[in-house]
Structure formats: C-alpha cells, structure tokens
Amino acid sequence: MELNEKKIKIMEVAEDLFAINGFSGTSVREIAKLADVNVAMINYYFESKDKLFESIFRYRGDYLRTRIETLINDTSITNWQKIDFFIDEYIERFSDNHKLHRILIREHGLTNNEGIRNFINEAKYRNYQTITNFVKRGQEQGDFNTEVDMMMLYTMIPGITKFMLFNEDFLRFTLNRDHGYEPTHDEFKKRNKDFLKNAFRLILEKK
Amino acid sequence: MELNEKKIKIMEVAEDLFAINGFSGTSVREIAKLADVNVAMINYYFESKDKLFESIFRYRGDYLRTRIETLINDTSITNWQKIDFFIDEYIERFSDNHKLHRILIREHGLTNNEGIRNFINEAKYRNYQTITNFVKRGQEQGDFNTEVDMMMLYTMIPGITKFMLFNEDFLRFTLNRDHGYEPTHDEFKKRNKDFLKNAFRLILEKK
Amino acid sequence: MELNEKKIKIMEVAEDLFAINGFSGTSVREIAKLADVNVAMINYYFESKDKLFESIFRYRGDYLRTRIETLINDTSITNWQKIDFFIDEYIERFSDNHKLHRILIREHGLTNNEGIRNFINEAKYRNYQTITNFVKRGQEQGDFNTEVDMMMLYTMIPGITKFMLFNEDFLRFTLNRDHGYEPTHDEFKKRNKDFLKNAFRLILEKK
Amino acid sequence: MELNEKKIKIMEVAEDLFAINGFSGTSVREIAKLADVNVAMINYYFESKDKLFESIFRYRGDYLRTRIETLINDTSITNWQKIDFFIDEYIERFSDNHKLHRILIREHGLTNNEGIRNFINEAKYRNYQTITNFVKRGQEQGDFNTEVDMMMLYTMIPGITKFMLFNEDFLRFTLNRDHGYEPTHDEFKKRNKDFLKNAFRLILEKK
C-alpha cells in the first residue's frame, strides 16, 4: 500500500480514536473531522472502516516485531544481561506503542478480521518463543534453575507491564492518596523494569 | 432495583455480548433477540442502554467485593497463609467473573458513566489496600522482608491473572504446538496460583 | 359519562398539558404522572387519548355556553347596557377558561375529532348570533347606527380579547420596557373591556 | 445557510405540515414523503427536526419584517394616509404568510427554541413600535386625539386580523347560513381593512 501524508494522518487519528473509544465507538465522521479530510476520502483510500483498522496494524506492525532475537547467540554478554536487556526492550517498546496495545486489548477477540487475529497471534508467539529460548539456553548452560514454569515466566512480562501501563493513572492517584507522591511515567517504567529483573533473578537463580 | 427472571436474563445476555463485542458494538436488538424479549422491554426495564450497562455492574458488583478484609486480624493463621488465601480467592473470583472483567477492560476509560468509573476505581482501591495491609502487617510482625516495592507486588496479582485468563486460548494453542499438551482451565488457574504464591515467597522471604 | 375524583383530576391535568404543549406534544405518561394515576387507567377511563381530549371539551363545555341570551328581551335595561354586559361577560368567561381556549387555538383545524369540531363551531355560532341579535335589536329600536359591518363587529370581540390574553406576557414586558409599568392581569382585562365598550359606542352611535 | 431546490422544497412542505398538524404532530417521515426525499436527507440538510423548524423561520423571516418604518418621516403624505398604508400592508403581509403565522400561534410558548422565541418577540416588538410611533407623531403634530389607549390600539390590528384570517372558513359558513352569501378571501381582506381604517379614524379623530 502506498502511503502519503494524508493516509498517514488518517491512520494516526484513527489509532488515537480507536484506542480511546474503541472500534465501534469511533465513527468515520469523527476520524475525517480530526484528520481534516473528506468523509468520502477514508473510504476512497481504505475501502472500508474495517480495512482502515487493518491498515493501522500493518502500518504499526513493524514496531511490534522485536529486534531481540539476534541477541540469543551473542556470546559476549551473559545470560543475565540478556534477560535484563529483553525486559528493558519489551517495556520500552510497549510504552512506545501503548495506543496500539490499547486497541489490541479492546478489540481482543474481534470475530471478524481474521487476518489481524493471525497477525497478532504470531507477534505474541514470537515473543513467547524469544523469552522461552533465552531461558532454555541459560538452563542448558547451567546458569538458570531448571525447575520453573516457563509459561508463567513469560506471562509475567506482558501481564505486569500491561497492567502497570494501563493503570498508570489509577496507581498514580492511589500513591498520591496514600503517600503524597506522584511518580512520573519514566519512574513507573523504571520500577516495572527493576521489579521484573529482580523477580527473574529470584526465580531463575540456582539455590 | 427489583429483579425478576426476565430482567436477569437480559442482564446476563447483555453481559455476554458486551464482553464479546463491547458496549458500542452491541445493539439492544441483539440483546433483545438473544434474551427472547421485545426490544421495547429493555428500555421499559432499564430506561436506556447506558442504564442497562450500569445495572449489570450493580448486579454483579457484589462479586467484585472481596470478602477477605476480615482475615487481616485473624491470629489463628500465619501471614503466609493469609497471602496464599488472598491469591486463591482473587483468582477464583476473577475467573468466576471473567465476563465482567472483560467488559471492564474493554470499556476502561469510558468517559461517560462517571458512576461506574467511581465504582470500579473504588473496587480497585479496596483490592490495593487489602494486599498492601496484609504485607505491612507481616512486615511489622517481622515475618516479611521490608525492602519491597509494594506497588509492584500488588500489580503482579491482577496483572498476571488478567493476562493469563484473557490469553488462555493463545497459551493453550501455544503449549499444544510446542509440547503437545493442552492444560484445562483449572490447570491454568492452578499454575497461576502456584506461581504467584511462590513469587510472593521469594520476594517477601527474609534472607 | 360518570365523573369521579380521579377522572376529573386526569382531565384537569390533561387540560393544563394540552394547553402548554399541545395534543401531540403531551404524552399520556406525563398526564398519568402528574395526575398521580396509573398509565393504564387513562385508557381504562377514557378509552383513548383522543377520547380524553373530547371529554375535556364535554366537561368544560358548559362554561363555553354563554348565559347572556336571556338578556336580549329584558326591557329593564338599555341596549347600550346590554352591549356592555355582553363584553364584560365575554371577557370574564374567556379569562376563566383561557386554558381551554388555548387548546382550541392550538388544535384549530384538527382533522380528526369531527365531534369536537362541530361542538366548537356551534359554540362560536351561538356567540355570533348573540352579538348580532343584540345589535339588530338596537338598530330596530332606533338606538344604533344601521350602517355597520356586523361580521367585523363580532370579530372584534374574540379577536382582540384572544390576542390580548395570549400575549399578556409580551405586552407586559413591552410596557415595562417602554414605560416602566407592569399592568396586572385585572388591569389588562379592564383596559380590554373599556376599549371594546368605547369602540362599540363609537361605531354604533348615530351621528 | 446555502439554499438549493430540495432544501426549499423540504422547508415548504414542512411549513405546510407544521401549520396543519403542529410541530409534534408532524413526523419527519411525513415531511420526507411529501417532499419526495430520503428521510435521512432532512437530517443531512438541517441536522435535526428542531433546526428545520428554526430554518423555516429564518427562511420566511424576511417576510415578517415590515418595510414600513421608512414611511414615518415621509412628509409628502398625511398621517391618516400613513395609518391606512400600515393597515393595508399589515393585512397583506399577514395573509401572504398565513401558514407561518398559524405555526406561530400553534407553537406559541414553545419552551425550547429560545432563538426563535427571541426572533418572534422582536418581530412583534418592531410592529408594536411602528404603530405606536405613527400615532405619537400624529398626536405631536396635532392631528390625532391624545386620549387613547395606545396598547389597545396596537392590539386591535393583529387581534382582529388573526381572528378573521384563521376563522375565515367559519365566517364564510356562517354568512352563507344567515345571508346566503359567501365572501371571497379578497373580500374578507377588504372588509378587514375598511373596518380597521374606520375604527382608527373614529378613535383617533379629534372631536
């Protein structure tokens, strides 16, 4: 699909609105108004609202692809460092694409759009494999404890990160209420990273 | 609000559909058809689609209230047992009300319905306080490590549980693909519980 | 039709609402709520909204009937006195039944309800005949000028009275704006009466 | 607001129906059918039924504005001629816009549509001022009797004209019944004009 300025503008506006109001809750009129284009143009460019939705994923899709796979065979760094690096990278990526992830969560299980469903599942699977492979390699090399629930270990990363990010407002409000302290977004990320790294250490470390 | 069979039927059907297709993605006609009632009846009973949405929360609301607060001062069980009990309870509750939680996640940040937003925030806050109080008590009594990030500790429970539950299908598919093994729903819950309990132990245990 | 307290309450409430919001603009629900009765009761008592409308006219109908006809043959008072009396009576009656008249004006030309249309036309016709007969009698007795447009003479009474009464608010506002003076309802009626009596005198007096 | 053929057609049809059945008594479907357009088009053009109502007033509004104000300072004609001219003009204007005036009477006191309410009140006020200024000028110049109720004098014009026009059918029927004579619309207007002119003369002439 060729991209031009207007097309990109439309997708960015749509991404925002889909993230906030959901797919059904967003009208093409709204998108058109905010993107400062004709209503007809959206259909002209993207054929339908459904296809626009798809296009956003294809457009942002590259960001979902993690570039960490290559690290696995790098022998210049320790397995612990690799884990840390993966966690840092995951959280940063997630934070950068929070809007897309919000949409993902909202429209999770959208029956139509089989194309997107596969696309998403594959991204997830890649993530799963990456972290699993890291750990397996560490276990094979005798660095990591072998008695761990790999699936739960994986679950911990996206689970905690998503919850943290999507409840940042609530947590900020609560911390302020209880301790008079409001962490910044970066501080949240830092605590998230530190916590995950430490948890991995506690779980994987051999006694 | 008085309840009768039809009202409950409508709310249950609506809960299902809202969970699957979201609020905007669900039409009252659909609800009416599946609940086998007249379209007008939904408005007759609930006044509006918005109020129906609210009613579901009020109806299911009690389930959101955790009954664990009372355990805090129980001296017949250890602090570790209390933590374990909380985790078990949380996961069971969550699992029982997964539809409501799915709606919650979908409509997270719904600008209208201030009443519901407060309702939800308070439920979250109660949860936060419960777990925090548990841990603080344990720390005061010298059982728990004092150097922990309480906020992250709390985050871990809903974060992992939600992710696990809402991605059960993906995880089942993946485990089958990699290991030819498909856990049941109960097995997922068990692994979730065991993992969380163990993680809490690793984190809170004094070295 | 038998009348009981509730029936009368319903009609009175309906009269108010019909006068303010018109027939179509008033719902039976509204009437029921304000009359503090069940919605179904209105249909139970009056069969339909249309019939309720009719009933109001039948109920208030007697007030529309002027009791002045008898004066025509009274020889103890002058023809001028009779005119004055008629004007006073007309304006008082109109003022007392302003709600019904407002409905009448609103629903003027309502295609359905032929019964009511006839009813109203007859009331109007009676009025027309009364004033015409007065004048004719005066002319025959040599008191009144014979060169007058009888139709217009009649027209003057309801025309001016209706306009005055239904624009009381506007006139009050205007008088206040221009002269800092706000007449009461009774003062309006007085000016209306005085003006009409004087106009009749000027028109009917023989030069 | 830009106008095109269809928009005007819709407004004209709506004006007819609103005049006959009132605002609430008219459905957009009816309007659409008679105007031979899609139901959605009415909303497309006018946004809402309310706004369509408003648009009719704005469209017809210019006709409501009397162009007589300029006459006041014209010294080439007598004050009596000015009065006559005003009466002729008022009646002709009213007759030309009888549908709009019928709507006006029907929806008199419509709580919503504050914009229109102001619009109407101002038109009324302008009329009031015009006639009052005429008379004042005549009084200052010594032509008119100074002891008159100006408010009632004003009231007479719209009061009689409205009643006459809106009861033309009744009057025609009655005159036929009593005298076997059916005036045309123009004859009604003539009698209306003559009567008012004569009445003004009788009232304002110095004895």
Add this chain to the structure above:
DNA sequence: TATGAATGAGACTTCATTCAT
C-alpha cells in the same frame, strides 16, 4: 484523483395501547 451529495440500514428510544390478573 478527489469530494459534495445522497442514501438504505439500522441505531436507540418513546409512543399509545392492550393484556392478564
């Protein structure tokens, strides 16, 4: 290529009325 105009379908809601007790 781009867009103002137009539209069928369907959204939510309210209506007057009737049913069952």
Add this chain to the structure above:
DNA sequence: CATGAATGAAGTCTCATTCAT
C-alpha cells in the same frame, strides 16, 4: 374495579458507504 407488565409501531437520528461529477 384497577393496574403492573408488556408490546408493536413509530419516532428521530446516525451510521458506513456509494454515487455522480
């Protein structure tokens, strides 16, 4: 005799999309 429950019909409006240029 009275009414809570229920409903078909119709209300206004918004939707995504297509047409004609």
